[in-house]
Amino acid sequence: MTDQPAPASPAPDLFTWEFAADPYPAYAWLREHAPVHRTRLPSGVEAWLVTRYADARQALADQRLSKNPAHHDEPAHAKGKTGIPGERKAELMTHLLNIDPPDHTRLRRLVSKAFTPRRVAEFAPRVQELADGLIDRFAQRGTADLIHEFAFPLPIHAVCDLLGVPREDQDDFRDWAGMMIRHGGGPRGGVARSVKKMRGYLADLIHRKRAALPDEPGPGEDLISGLIRASDHGEHLTENEAAAMAFILLFAGFETTVNLIGNGTYALLTHPGQRERLQASLAAGERGLLETGVEELLRYDGPVELATWRFATEPLTLAGRDIAPGDPVLVVLAAADRDPERFAEPDLLDLGRRDNQHLGYGHGIHYCLGAPLARLEGQTALATLLGRLPDLRLDADPADLRWRGGLIMRGLRTLPVQFTPEG
Incomplete structure (x- = not known):
């Protein structure tokens, strides 16, 4: 291992409330003085933080860093403290964020059909309908909390529609997702209870869709129905895999977009020159700046601060630091970008x-499958807000x-705003 020179200034405190408000100075220190840094997380788990862009890209694509928690050499005090709270007990571990090839390749292929450019484009009118409908609820009031009244419900209802959750059940999903967001950085029990409820509902929904009576509409074009069809036609998709897949698409597909919309709007409101530049472009009927702008917002203060867990399967060296088999590695996307x-x-x-080849959606085989949908939701949400x-x-x-x-995600609890009421 290469010795690193002693830094002139002491290492910053990590994972405090002050750090959460603005982690970027601390990440700048780590990039300069300790680009691959071993630290004890608030959960008690010891992990390596990777903060430089080149090292981050290498780690994200390194096949020696597994996504499977089975490779974690867990000490007793860290038992069950990696991953999503409650997913083990709810038998939801077999999803894309926890598996490697060949299972990852097989499951990703099944789901990728729902996120082709054509399918996402077909979904655009529904996203626009959701954005306008949510703004309608507060537009005449002159004030709003954009997290709870806009950024949060929009992706929840969008991903529920994509999965095939009936409209009359979507409020339940909103409640469970709200519990995950509220307790993401605190007690794990609230999240675990929501995960358990969601698991029970998804198992029941899969059974109902599969057992649709012959004289009623069979599985439609929604994603859960597609998983059922694949399973019934020899793709060897177990019920646990189908439920885990639906769960992780919901879990990963809503909070990232909540934070993209929330963080992005906040950045625009605190950078008035950039916000006015975007509004002028939209008023002229141009979308080019909206497209590059959403990518820049993802880079500048993105929704995912740290990439999800990876575990070394063999000894490896990264930026001069020796990483042992079983060690957890967390790539700090916010620092790399x-x-x-x-x-x-x-x-x-x-x-x-x-x-702007940012890492906001990851890199390599685990590059975010839902990135096209997230981009659509982010662009639609920001353009509609600034236009109306x-x-x-x-x-x-x-x-x-x-x-x-929370450790992985970065997002505001609230975003209070004022505006001239419509009408």
Whole structure:
């Protein structure tokens, strides 16, 4: 192992509430002085943090870093503290974030059909309908909390529609998802209870769709029905795999987009020059700046702070640090995406940034499957907000806003705004 020179300044505190509000100075210190850094997480688990862009890309694609928690050399105090709370007891472990090839290849192939450009484009009118309908509820009031009234419900209802959850059941999903967000950085029990309820519902929904009577409509074009058809036609998809797949698409597909919309709107409200630039572009009927702008918002303050867990399957060296088999490795996307060795003026928000191969959706075989849908939702949400509420402004001191303290995701608890009421 290569010795690293002693830094001139002490290591910053990680995972405090102050850190959650603005982690970027701490990540800059780590990139410079300890780019692969071993730390004890709030859960008690010891893990390696990877913070430089080049190292992050290497780690995200390194086949020696497994997604399967079975490779974690867990000490007693860390038992069950990696991954999503409750997923083990609910038998939801066999999803894309926890498996490697060949099972990962097989399951990803089955689901990828739902996220082709054509399917996502067909979904665009529904996303626009959701965005307008949610704004209709508060547009005449002049104030809103954009997290709870807009950024949160939009992707929940969108992903439920995609999965095939009946409209009359979607409020239950909203409640369970809300519990996950509220307790993501706190007690794991609330999240685990929601996961258990969601698992029971998904098992029942799979049975109902599969057992549809012959004289009633059979499985439709929704994703759960597609998984059932694949299973019934020799793809060897177990019921646990189908439930786990539906669960992780919901879990990964809603909170990331909540944070994309919330963080993105907050960044625009605190960078008025960039916000006005985007509004002028949209008013002229141009979408190019919206497309590059969403990518820049993903880079600048993205919804996923750390990539999900990886575990070394054999000894390896990364940036001069020796990583032992069984060690957890967490790639810090938020740090890599502000690496000055990769991005010019990385702390500057530039909606027109062209050279922007950010890692907000990951890299390699685990690149986010739902990225096309998330982009659609983010673009639609921001364009609709800025178009319908053109004088949207923050209704709080930025210093008073609170960020959720979870390990993987980065998002605001609330985003209070004011605007001129419609009508």
